[in-house]
Amino acid sequence: MDKVMRLASEKGVVIFSKSSCCLSYAVQVLFQDLGVNPKIHEIDKDPECREIEKALMRLGCSKPVPAVFIGGKLVGSTNEVMSMHLSSSLVPLVKPYLC
Amino acid sequence: MNSTSTHFVPPRRVGIYEPLHQMGMWGDSFKSNITNGNMNTPSHIIIPNNQKLDNNLSEDTSHGTAGTPHMFDQEASTSRNPDKIQRRLEQNSEAARKSGLSKKAYVQQLETSRLKLIQLEQELDRARQQGFYVGNGIDTNPLGFSETMNPGIAAFEMEYGHWVEEQNRQICELRAVLHGHVNDIELRMLVENAMKHYFELFKMKSTAAKADVFFVMSGMWKTSAERFFIWIGGFRPSDLLKVLLPHFDVLTDQQILDVCSLRQSCQQAEDALTQGMEKLQHTLADCVAAGQLGEGSYIPQVNSAMERLEALVSFVNQADHLRHETLQQMYRILTMRQAARGLLALGEYFQRLRALSSSWATRHREPT
Numbered sequence: 001m002d003k004v005m006r007l008a009s010e011k012g013v014v015i016f017s018k019s020s021c022c023l024s025y026a027v028q029v030l031f032q033d034l035g036v037n038p039k040i041h042e043i044d045k046d047p048e049c050r051e052i053e054k055a056l057m058r059l060g061c062s063k064p065v066p067a068v069f070i071g072g073k074l075v076g077s078t079n080e081v082m083s084m085h086l087s088s089s090l091v092p093l094v095k096p097y098l099c
Numbered sequence: 100m101n102s103t104s105t106h107f108v109p110p111r112r113v114g115i116y117e118p119l120h121q122m123g124m125w126g127d128s129f130k131s132n133i134t135n136g137n138m139n140t141p142s143h144i145i146i147p148n149n150q151k152l153d154n155n156l157s158e159d160t161s162h163g164t165a166g167t168p169h170m171f172d173q174e175a176s177t178s179r180n181p182d183k184i185q186r187r188l189e190q191n192s193e194a195a196r197k198s199g200l201s202k203k204a205y206v207q208q209l210e211t212s213r214l215k216l217i218q219l220e221q222e223l224d225r226a227r228q229q230g231f232y233v234g235n236g237i238d239t240n241p242l243g244f245s246e247t248m249n250p251g252i253a254a255f256e257m258e259y260g261h262w263v264e265e266q267n268r269q270i271c272e273l274r275a276v277l278h279g280h281v282n283d284i285e286l287r288m289l290v291e292n293a294m295k296h297y298f299e300l301f302k303m304k305s306t307a308a309k310a311d312v313f314f315v316m317s318g319m320w321k322t323s324a325e326r327f328f329i330w331i332g333g334f335r336p337s338d339l340l341k342v343l344l345p346h347f348d349v350l351t352d353q354q355i356l357d358v359c360s361l362r363q364s365c366q367q368a369e370d371a372l373t374q375g376m377e378k379l380q381h382t383l384a385d386c387v388a389a390g391q392l393g394e395g396s397y398i399p400q401v402n403s404a405m406e407r408l409e410a411l412v413s414f415v416n417q418a419d420h421l422r423h424e425t426l427q428q429m430y431r432i433l434t435m436r437q438a439a440r441g442l443l444a445l446g447e448y449f450q451r452l453r454a455l456s457s458s459w460a461t462r463h464r465e466p467t
Contacts (some may be wrong), residue, residue: 020406022382023413026375033367078417085364085426087431088357 002053003048008069012097016056016067018044023078024066029079034091035098038068055057070094104302251310258303259320262296263453269293270446273439286435293442297426304332312411322456325449331376331418336365336425339445343429346444347437357432365425372421376414383407 008014013031017024019042031038043052043065053064059074061067068075072094075081084090273289281289308315318329328334339364350358386407390399398404430438 020382020403021377022375022410023417025378026371026417029374030367030371034373079420082368082421083424085368086361086421086428088360088364090364091133 001051001058004052004059005054005072007041008073008074012036012071013038013094014041014069015039015040016043016052017065018042018068020044021065027066027068027078027081030085031094034094035096037099071096103128156292166229191332249310251307252314255303255307255310256320259300262303267450268295270443270450273443273446277436277439277443283435286439288429289434290442293439293446294426294430298423301423304419305416305427306331307410309416312408312415315415316411323459324452324456328336328452330369330374332415333418333422334449335369336421337362337369339422339425340365340429342448343441343444346440347433354432361425361428361432365421372414374418377416379407379410 004016004041007016013036015024015028015031015038017040024040028040038044043049046052056064056067059067061074061077063077066077068077068081074091075084081090084093250404269289269292273293276286276289304315314320315332318326318332321329325334328338340358344358383404386404387398390396429441433441
């Protein structure tokens with residue numbers, strides 16, 4: 001979906017979340033801890049919430065939120081972010097986008 | 100009625116009824132007076148009371164204490180009616196018989212209860228040894244843990260019992276192998292089995308979390324000392340590293356770098372999840388407290404609250420995923436032999452915690 005890709009490229013690190021989703025919040029905290037200020041899109045506040053959800057699922061997310069994009073590319077959900085961080089592959093990825 | 104019952108008051112109330120106690124003494128003198136034919140001054144006080152006592156005593160024989168009242172009674176009746184004495188004697192013995200019977204039945208009941216209690220204590224001990232949760236939770240039956248909990252949890256508890264047995268067996272094997280000589284293939288197999296065993300537990304927990312997330316979250320299946328260290332339904336990944344790291348003899352420079360990096364990223368991931376959990380607690384608290392408190396009404400947005408609780412399942416799964424990844428990374432960084440030593444150390448650490456729980460539990464039960 002164009003809107004999703006457009007939103008995903010708005011900043012180096014973009015997180016699609018929902019205002020009620022605390023796991024999305026955890027992911028946001030992690031990036032902030034790494035020195036990155038991610039752009040948060042709370043899709044439940046977007047009128048096209050359903051379409052965005054469907055688009056994210058179509059891109060390969062098992063659940064719509066949290067969906068993390070780095071450099072405009074989909075990295076995955078909480079699992080992928082955590083695995084990457086523990087295997088030391090997350091930090092190099094966000095290096096260009098540090099504050 | 101009152102004057103009668105005062106004869107049966109317990110010792111501590113005697114003070115109030117001192118005069119009546121003295122009536123007993125007068126009763127003696129009354130008796131002697133009769134035999135002596137000497138009705139002295141006290142008796143004219145006694146006689147009206149006697150009449151009252153006479154009638155009331157016949158109704159109160161079931162409270163029977165052989166003593167002053169009856170003697171009084173007998174003295175009073177002797178002077179009037181031998182048949183009355185006979186009737187009263189019969190009533191007394193019947194009452195004694197009845198109370199004797201109920202006493203026997205009561206004692207029998209006590210004996211049965213005592214046997215049952217011994218049985219239950221033995222069951223408890225067995226369960227504790229196997230590392231089952233046997234506690235005093237308000238919403239869990241400490242003795243009937245399998246029967247009263249939901250089937251998903253009952254199944255998990257049984258599986259966990261087997262998991263611990265297998266864990267203990269693997270620990271023994273690792274110990275034996277590390278103290279002797281072992282070929283690489285066998286070592287790799289042992290290490291990989293041990294890793295898989297932990298991953299099995301995470302799968303079991305995931306299933307159990309769907310049945311009862313609070314049960315998994317609070318580590319109810321663990322022993323008390325283990326539960327003290329609980330973090331989102333299990334051990335802290337950073338604790339795992341803290342326990343393991345001192346046990347590695349020689350680490351290469353690269354290994355040292357990798358381990359430091361893992362420690363930091365593990366801590367960061369843990370902190371992020373902890374903060375997510377705190378946010379969940381706050382939002383749930385807000386949800387429950389919403390609306391008018393004090394009106395005796397239920398949660399106005401109960402659906403919203405339920406949705407928040409659903410999120411708990413995700414958190415438990417995420418925490419287990421973090422544990423999984425931490426173990427996986429340690430396996431990647433260490434040599435096979437180091438990994439074996441690490442898994443042995445970790446296993447023994449949990450064994451010690453379980454043993455500590457048992458010691459603590461028995462210490463509590465010793466009479467002081």
